[in-house]
Amino acid sequence: MSLLAIVLFGAGAVASGFPRRAGSAGERAFRAALAAALGIGAWSSAYAAGRMAGAGAGAAKDWVLALSGLALIVGFRRREREDPRAGEPAPPWLIGLFALSCLVAVAAFLEHTVRFPDGGWDAWMIWNLRARFLARSADLRSAFSPDLSFLAHPDYPWLLPGAVAQGYALFGESRAVPAALGAIYGLLAVAVVALGLWRSLDARWGLLGGLAVTTLPCFAVFASNQQSDVPLAVYLAAATALLASARSRREIALAGFAAGLGMWTKNEGALYAGCLLLALLWRRRDLPGAGAFALGALPGAALFAWFKLALAPPNDLVAFSTGATVLHNALDLGRWGHLLLLALRRIVYFQDFALWALALALALILFFRGRPPAAERTALLLAFAAYGPIYLLQPHGLEWIFRTSADRILIQLWPAAVLATLPSLAQTKAST
Amino acid sequence: MGQNQPADPAGRAGSQAPAARRIALAMAALAAVGMLRILFLHFVSEPLHEPLREPIDLRYQALRPLLPAGEAGYVSDQPAVELRGETPTPGTRMYLQAQFALAPVVLRYDDSRASLVIANLADPAQLPDLLRARSLELLARPAPGLAVARPR
Numbered sequence: 001m002s003l004l005a006i007v008l009f010g011a012g013a014v015a016s017g018f019p020r021r022a023g024s025a026g027e028r029a030f031r032a033a034l035a036a037a038l039g040i041g042a043w044s045s046a047y048a049a050g051r052m053a054g055a056g057a058g059a060a061k062d063w064v065l066a067l068s069g070l071a072l073i074v075g076f077r078r079r080e081r082e083d084p085r086a087g088e089p090a091p092p093w094l095i096g097l098f099a100l101s102c103l104v105a106v107a108a109f110l111e112h113t114v115r116f117p118d119g120g121w122d123a124w125m126i127w128n129l130r131a132r133f134l135a136r137s138a139d140l141r142s143a144f145s146p147d148l149s150f151l152a153h154p155d156y157p158w159l160l161p162g163a164v165a166q167g168y169a170l171f172g173e174s175r176a177v178p179a180a181l182g183a184i185y186g187l188l189a190v191a192v193v194a195l196g197l198w199r200s201l202d203a204r205w206g207l208l209g210g211l212a213v214t215t216l217p218c219f220a221v222f223a224s225n226q227q228s229d230v231p232l233a234v235y236l237a238a239a240t241a242l243l244a245s246a247r248s249r250r251e252i253a254l255a256g257f258a259a260g261l262g263m264w265t266k267n268e269g270a271l272y273a274g275c276l277l278l279a280l281l282w283r284r285r286d287l288p289g290a291g292a293f294a295l296g297a298l299p300g301a302a303l304f305a306w307f308k309l310a311l312a313p314p315n316d317l318v319a320f321s322t323g324a325t326v327l328h329n330a331l332d333l334g335r336w337g338h339l340l341l342l343a344l345r346r347i348v349y350f351q352d353f354a355l356w357a358l359a360l361a362l363a364l365i366l367f368f369r370g371r372p373p374a375a376e377r378t379a380l381l382l383a384f385a386a387y388g389p390i391y392l393l394q395p396h397g398l399e400w401i402f403r404t405s406a407d408r409i410l411i412q413l414w415p416a417a418v419l420a421t422l423p424s425l426a427q428t429k430a431s432t
Numbered sequence: 433m434g435q436n437q438p439a440d441p442a443g444r445a446g447s448q449a450p451a452a453r454r455i456a457l458a459m460a461a462l463a464a465v466g467m468l469r470i471l472f473l474h475f476v477s478e479p480l481h482e483p484l485r486e487p488i489d490l491r492y493q494a495l496r497p498l499l500p501a502g503e504a505g506y507v508s509d510q511p512a513v514e515l516r517g518e519t520p521t522p523g524t525r526m527y528l529q530a531q532f533a534l535a536p537v538v539l540r541y542d543d544s545r546a547s548l549v550i551a552n553l554a555d556p557a558q559l560p561d562l563l564r565a566r567s568l569e570l571l572a573r574p575a576p577g578l579a580v581a582r583p584r
Contacts, residue, residue, distance in 0.1 A: 093460075094456065094460070097460055097463060097464075100467070101463055101466075101467055104467045104470050104471060105470070107474065107475075108470050108471075108473075108474045111474040111475065111478070112474065112478075114484070115478060115482060115484050115485065116485050117485060117486075117487045118485070118487060118488050118532070124488060124528070124529065124532040125528045125532065128532070129531065129532045129535055132532070132535040132536070133535050133536045136535060136536045137501065137535075137536035139536075142502075142536050142538055143536070145503075145538045147503065147538050147540050148531070148538060149512075149527065149528065149531070149541060151513075151520070151524070151528060152528065152531065175487065204452075204456065208455075208456055208459045208460075211459060211460070211463040212459065212462075212463070214463075215462070215463040215464075215465075215466030215467050215470065216466060217466055217469045217470050217473060220470065220474075350469065351469070351473070354462065354465045354466040354469045355462050355465050355466075356462055356466060359458075359462055425455050426452060426455075428451045428452070428455065
């Protein structure tokens with residue numbers, strides 16, 4: 001029943017989000033990936049809503065999701081098929097290279113999963129810990145107890161733990177459950193980027209975008225780490241892809257829904273959703289579009305607000321801050337310089353990024369200088385800029401928190417950055 | 433609202449196609465570098481330097497059935513980081529791993545006055561000293577380095 005709920009609700013959400021039926025294989029595949037991501041997210045969100053409402057989170061919730069999805073599919077079935085795009089096929093060498101990169105990424109995923117059977121440090125400290133609380137106790141308060149270490153971050157939203165906890169209920173408390181979800185979200189991250197570029201450009205650019213994700217050295221590691229960063233990357237990338245190609249308010253609303261699920265995945269998702277909304281208003285001057293985006297994000301945003309107001313203890317960044325520490329950190333010029341140095345060093349952090357982060361930085365400087373960025377690229381630049389004051393003003397040691405979070409932030413933004421950057425590169429003239 | 437027009441790889445869009453080809457080749461080179469880095473990390477460096485981790489639950493599986501639901505105190509011979517911005521210590525890892533294994537029991541760090549207290553030791557020989565120093569009475573010793581106690 002859970003699988004049916006995921007499939008039907010995901011398909012229904014996607015059916016309602018596009019005014020026309022898919023007209024090409026790339027478009028159909030993109031929508032299928034989108035439906036899977038949104039279906040899993042909605043399934044976990046419904047679980048959380050049920051648990052917080054005290055109404056349980058069993059089969060009834062799955063029936064509601066499945067029937068809602070079915071109603072959306074039926075309600076939006078009479079749509080015209082869109083015209084298929086005439087795209088160039090990808091060259092064989094590129095198909096081969098992409099297939100090889102997928103093999104390498106899968107091998108790395110498996111190796112890392114075997115070597116670290118409980119996932120990365122944050123997986124057992126935060127995400128799978130929360131899933132165990134949810135699965136093992138009917139009392140939600142213990143999962144978010146203020147007596148837990150601040151390092152366990154009981155204030156974090158719980159889309160991934162909710163999915164893992166339900167997986168435990170279905171298949172038993174096996175380490176394979178979070179590992180499988182890590183694999184699914186990793187696959188979806190590659191699919192959303194590659195298929196998103198295929199549908200908007202062509203197969204060649206789709207494969208190049210996929211390559212940029214699969215061969216980022218830390219990508220397979222983060223996917224196997226069983227943390228929420230890759231799921232958040234999927235929802236941000238889905239919202240970005242939808243906004244970039246949106247021809248109707250319905251697609252913008254669907255982008256908002258994906259961004260709302262990102263909010264329910266990790267606190268940073270609220271920042272990204274806010275940046276996407278701001279960029280829509282700023283770059284497109286599209287107030288009705290921004291309204292559609294906000295409406296779409298409402299379910300995730302409401303769940304996020306409900307949790308924060310009803311259950312979550314204060315976030316450590318807030319709890320450990322005072323007016324004096326914020327002012328001191330803001331006026332500490334040495335801290336500004338230190339942050340700049342840390343950020344510059346991270347761009348050339350070969351171990352995790354190889355040369356990809358450097359290449360993106362150079363592309364932004366060389367190709368896009370002086371050009372007004374599209375809304376989705378503006379949103380990512382806004383998010384990137386927002387991390388400056390966040391790092392500066394937060395109460396922890398700057399070097400420690402930067403070292404433990406910068407790569408995660410990059411992996412959250414990377415798939416969306418690839419989606420937002422390649423279309424502009426595709427328009428580059430030889431003379432530039 | 434869509435803004436993106438594809439480059440024409442066949443060259444019909446003027447000078448876009450040569451640029452697209454150069455970008456494709458550059459990205460392929462970046463991908464090759466990334467793949468080599470991935471292969472080196474996972475199949476050369478990690479096997480040499482990162483031992484296979486044991487599942488966390490193995491250490492705590494004998495302790496878990498002894499704990500009631502709710503809360504328990506937690507003491508150790510290894511201090512855990514409780515201050516912000518400090519690099520986590522081995523004691524932090526022990527505490528957080530115990531919390532992971534024993535959930536949904538909430539382990540109250542450094543609380544030896546709870547009705548039930550878990551002692552988690554890196555050096556099992558330190559148990560008598562720890563119990564004496566924290567005025568605890570031993571109830572059970574389910575595994576080396578692990579004990580259940582209560583306040584005297």
